[in-house]
Amino acid sequence: MGIKACAAGFCCADVYQNIGVFYPTGNGIDWGIHLARMGVSVSAVSVVGKDEYGDKMREALAAEGLDISHLRVEDGDTSVMLMALKDGVDRVHLEAIDGVMETYRPNEDDRAFILEHDIIHTDLFGNCLDLLPEWHDAGKTVVMDFSVFSQDPEYACENHFPYVDYAFMSFEEDTPELRDWVRHVQELGPRVAVATLGEKGSIAYDGERFYECGIVPAEKVVNTVGAGDSYIAGFTKGVIDGLDIPACMKAGAELSSRVIGSFEPY
Structure with a gap:
């Protein structure tokens, strides 16, 4: 049997009311869709509401080949991020509606199911943080995707780094201070700590040396939303395939480049 991957935690619907567009998303959901498209067996463990968006999300993820047997349906509204498209290009976040995600908690059956997988992805917002030690x-x-919050005291990420194998963080500049932080993160436990830098590429540290990777230029940029999630997916597929760190970084950059050229983040 092949590697089994699980996206556990946060999911939501991005809704563009001004153009009548919806798609299922969330850090782990985007990651999982990319991996499924690359032939990896992927499950989604999260929750949606008993509403139109919940039905659409389950339908869309099932169509992508994800196992949604533990994408629970609960009374209430699906978590929604209201978005707008400005001038046909710029994406604007209008309002986040937590819905059923606010009180979501993996139950015992979910927890046992998650442990049937080889690779588990989560983030800071899916109510799964206390499961990291397990x-x-x-x-x-x-x-784990720490996004832009890895140094934010509110999220106490240093409590989580010891239980993570591949820690991904987002920054804007490669500075000596950033490298000190990335080194510190890796020393707390991860095999590899990675900082993505937008159009300036990415750096990674494995306890022995730093690696650098530039971007892969896109033919056109339609949407930078989801660029980080796709990078992590490409990197993860490289790990699954036994590639070295530079090759994993390149795989992430290549997938990210393709994604920013399309409207949806996968």
Whole structure:
């Protein structure tokens, strides 16, 4: 049997009311769709509401080949991010509606199901943080997206780094201070700590050396939303395939380049 991946935690619907467009998203959902399209077996463990968006999300993810047996349906509204498209290009976040995600918690059946997978992806917003030690102790490969919050005291990320194998963070500049932070993160436990830098590429540290990777220029830029999630997916597929760190970074950059040239983030 092949590697099984699980996206556990946050999911939502991005809704563009001004142009009548909806798509399912969330850091792990985007990641999982990319991996599924590359032939990896992927499950989504999260929650949607008993509303139109919940039905559409389950339908869309099932169509992408994800196992949605643990994408629970609960009374209430699906988590929604209201978006707008400005001047046909710029995306504007208008309002976040937590819906059923606000009180979501993986139950015992969900927890057992997650542990059936080899690679687990989560983030800061899916109410799964207290499960990190459980996944780590079970020997699972944990991929976590800390986004722009890795240094934010509110999120106490230093409590989570020890239980993560591949820690991804987002920054704008490669500075000596950033490298000190990336080194510090890796020393707390991850096999590799990665900082994505937008149009300036990415850096990674594995405890021995830093690696650098530039971007792969896109033919056109339609949407930068989801660029980070796609980078993590490409990197993860490289890990699954046994590639070295530079090759994983390149795989992430290549996938990210393709994604920013399309409207949807996958």
